[in-house]
Structures are given as C-alpha cells and as structure tokens.
Amino acid sequence: MNDFAHQKYLVKNLINWNTNDNKRQMPWKGEKDPYKIWLSEIILQQTRVEQGLDYYNRFVKAFPTVIHLAGAAETKVFKLWEGLGYYTRCKNLIATAKYITNNLSGIFPDKYEDILALKGIGPYTAAAIGSFAFNLPHAVVDGNVFRVLSRYFGIAIPTDSTDGKKIFSSLANDLLDKKQPGTYNQAIMDFGALICKPKLPLCSTCVLKDRCKAFLQASVQQLPVKEKSITKKTRWFYYLVIDCNEEVYVRKRGKGDIWENLYEFILIETSEAVQLENFQPLKKILGKNKFEVEHISAFYKQLLTHQTIQGQFIRVKIKLPLTLKGYSLVKKRALEKLPFPKFISNYLKDKNVSLNLF
DNA sequence: CAATCGTGGCT
DNA sequence: TAGCCAAGATT
CATH class of the missing domain: 1.10.340.30 (Hypothetical protein; domain 2)
Incomplete structure (x- = not known):
C-alpha cells in the first residue's frame, strides 16, 4: 500500500x-x-x-x-x-x-x-x-x-x-x-x-x-506532538474602586499587556500579595483627601494561558475628586456599557460585594 | 520566530 | 488539581 x-x-x-x-x-x-x-x-x-x-x-x-x-x-x-x-x-x-x-x-x-x-x-x-x-x-x-x-x-x-x-x-x-x-x-x-x-x-x-x-x-x-511548554507567571492586581459622588474612576487598558481595550478600575499591581489594611499605595493615591473604605472584597483569581491573576477590590468613597493621570470619572450606571475582563466582571456581578455600585 | 494574547471545559 | 486544549493571529 x-x-x-x-x-x-x-x-x-x-x-x-x-x-x-x-x-x-x-x-x-x-x-x-x-x-x-x-x-x-x-x-x-x-x-x-x-x-x-x-x-x-x-x-x-x-x-x-x-x-x-x-x-x-x-x-x-x-x-x-x-x-x-x-x-x-x-x-x-x-x-x-x-x-x-x-x-x-x-x-x-x-x-x-x-x-x-x-x-x-x-x-x-x-x-x-x-x-x-x-x-x-x-x-x-x-x-x-x-x-x-x-x-x-x-x-x-x-x-x-x-x-x-x-x-x-x-x-x-x-x-x-x-x-x-x-x-x-x-x-x-x-x-x-x-x-x-x-x-x-x-x-x-x-x-x-x-x-x-x-x-x-x-x-x-x-499524537499529535507539541514541543513547546508554557511558563506561567503570577501577578497581583489590586483594584481601587473609588466612588466620588456616584462616579467611578476607570481607564481603558492599553497596548502590550492583557485585556487591551477593556476597562478597569484604578490598578495597583504588585509582585507579591499584600495586606490592604494600611496599604501605602492607596494612601498615596488618596493623599490628604478624606475617604471612607466601604468594602474590601474577597480574593479573586483568574487563570490565563500564560499567567495567573490574583487580587482584590477595595471600594472607597470620597467627596473631592482626585487628579489621576489616565483615569476618568464615569457615572455608575455607565459602567454597564463598558467592556470589562472576567476578573472585573466577576466582581461587578457579585451582589454580595458590589450591591451599592449601580 | 518564539512568545503572547482569554476563557472555559475536560481529565 | 494542574495541565491540556479549543475552527489561530500577531508581533
């Protein structure tokens, strides 16, 4: 044959x-x-x-x-x-x-x-x-x-x-x-x-x-045979969901990283897990502005092909707006119209933690 | 061109 | 569970 x-x-x-x-x-x-x-x-x-x-x-x-x-x-x-x-x-x-x-x-x-x-x-x-x-x-x-x-x-x-x-x-x-x-x-x-x-x-x-x-x-x-093996890295994403008079800071993610063109809240990325209580980067962003921590979420975890994303969301209420480069304020209702990665939409749809968000 | 880009189902 | 894989393309 x-x-x-x-x-x-x-x-x-x-x-x-x-x-x-x-x-x-x-x-x-x-x-x-x-x-x-x-x-x-x-x-x-x-x-x-x-x-x-x-x-x-x-x-x-x-x-x-x-x-x-x-x-x-x-x-x-x-x-x-x-x-x-x-x-x-x-x-x-x-x-x-x-x-x-x-x-x-x-x-x-x-x-x-x-x-x-x-x-x-x-x-x-x-x-x-x-x-x-x-x-x-x-x-x-x-x-x-x-x-x-x-x-x-x-x-x-x-x-x-x-x-x-x-x-x-x-x-x-x-x-x-x-x-x-x-x-x-x-x-x-x-x-x-x-x-x-x-x-x-x-x-x-x-x-x-x-x-x-x-x-x-x-x-x-x-069969079939594959020769490449993937290496995975772990990243920690801590999101600050800052509510200023019923508006929230968001930005569109840019080139060169995951979730390009999707939206996110204020991101503080770390290479290690951190304690959100007394979290210095948070205090730095808020400065002398008066704030009230409304909620700290559970841990979220998402597995991607080349990386594992872990992190938490902290919801903070302030009265006076901040000047944050790259971020802009949108009305809470408008969040529904924006595309978010699963990591964030999972948080948003969790009624337990974001009840007051919309 | 080897690394990277999501999410979910299956084993 | 951790890893593989799914009607691949781009840089």
Whole structure:
C-alpha cells in the first residue's frame, strides 16, 4: 500500500463519513454570506463551538451586515465581545469591517490573497472563508487537522514548530478535494471534533482505523506532538474602586499587556500579595483627601494561558475628586456599557460585594 | 520566530 | 488539581 492509496482512502472515507454519519449542526454551516462566515470564523479562533455559539447569534442579530458592524460604536462591539477573550480579534474585526465598508464598497473580497491580507485573518481563516463562501481550493489547517493527519499518517513532527506547520499545511493541501473544498474542509474538522478527539478518540467506531497508523501502532495518545511548554507567571492586581459622588474612576487598558481595550478600575499591581489594611499605595493615591473604605472584597483569581491573576477590590468613597493621570470619572450606571475582563466582571456581578455600585 | 494574547471545559 | 486544549493571529 503506497502513500497515494492511503491518501485516497482518507479522503474517500472522510467524505463518506460526512455524508452518512455527520450529524453536527451549527448556524453558520451551509451559510453562503461571506460576512457571516467571516464572523463565525473569527469568533471560533481558539474557541470551542459551544462557547462561541451565543456570541455568533448575538453579533448577527446586532450587526446583520458588515456595514452595520462598521458603523457601530466600538465600545458597543467590545461589549458584545466581552467574556470571549483574545480581544485583539475584536479590534481587528472592527478594523476589517470598516475597511470592507469604506474601501471595498461593503463587498467581501473573493480572492484568497485578498482575504488573507485582511486584519485578523491568517492562513486558517482565509482558507475557511475562501472554501466555504467562494469554493476556493485551500485546505484549512487547525487543531483538528493537525490531530487527524498526525494520527492517520503517524507523523510525530511537532505541530507547533515551523517545520511542522509547513509539512502539515502542504499535506493538507495535497489531500484537499479540489471539487468540493468546502465540504472536505468541513468534514475533516467535524471528524476531528467528534471522532478523532484529543483525549478520548472514538477509535473503535472510526472509519479510518483500518489504515490509521497511530491506531495500528497504538500511538494515538502520543499524537499529535507539541514541543513547546508554557511558563506561567503570577501577578497581583489590586483594584481601587473609588466612588466620588456616584462616579467611578476607570481607564481603558492599553497596548502590550492583557485585556487591551477593556476597562478597569484604578490598578495597583504588585509582585507579591499584600495586606490592604494600611496599604501605602492607596494612601498615596488618596493623599490628604478624606475617604471612607466601604468594602474590601474577597480574593479573586483568574487563570490565563500564560499567567495567573490574583487580587482584590477595595471600594472607597470620597467627596473631592482626585487628579489621576489616565483615569476618568464615569457615572455608575455607565459602567454597564463598558467592556470589562472576567476578573472585573466577576466582581461587578457579585451582589454580595458590589450591591451599592449601580 | 518564539512568545503572547482569554476563557472555559475536560481529565 | 494542574495541565491540556479549543475552527489561530500577531508581533
């Protein structure tokens, strides 16, 4: 049995499986509007279908066309994205919507290179949009594809290496069914998500098991291979929620750190845990202003991919406004309209600690 | 180009 | 529990 025959077997069985056994349904499946396909693909980057589903439905409802999205207030778009993570996706989403609306007459590009050139769109997303919306012959290479191909062909090259990405991408494009690229791309991703799963793959019922190298060699659990390990750092965020005559100090987080473009209260970051009683930085910010500590929150903790954020919130009431560089006062009611990271929205929604905030 | 960007589900 | 992983892209 040569490589070519193995490839044909894989493609044929994937397509058959998709036709006969794939019951997976998603609102964007079969969608032909490139705008909606684009929206779904951006939302689904590094995001589970179940997590992105509601966001997709809310976005389509709020912004039925790219022109609606381009014309929306940016804070409103970020608020709709709130909680989904990887917020530069939202920033690029807005930029691309404006670009398409203003420079392309609202018409989504239909050439692969033009799609790839859009902000927030890389090789995967360009192939997905291209194949689903315009029948362009480009293979998607996502986590599912890495897994299915590495196992079926028994390839132990790390998928997170430069070489690995090239080799798997090349292989995926060799395999691609050029007559039905969209169907094939959908099939292999659904197959990876439903059958060839990371932890508990359904090998016993798999239509590829007779020729799956990993299955035959009992190396399914060892594939795919990744070479990089992540290092995690811990940071302490102490937030001062300063209420001055029913207004609160907030700022928008800037570049070069987590949660860019989301809002936060007055941040005092430390490298160690601290006691908020007699906390010097707090006294320094408040100066000689009279203040009243209304509440000190419980500890909050959030796990991110590369860091662990821990901290507390201290709510303080003052009468005279402060001059704080970078921060501005907003009415308490207006906080509802601002996008916050989970670390903060978890605090805000906790009725026990922020009852008087709104 | 290796590091970084969130959040949540699962084992 | 701590770690892995999820329809990746950017710098």
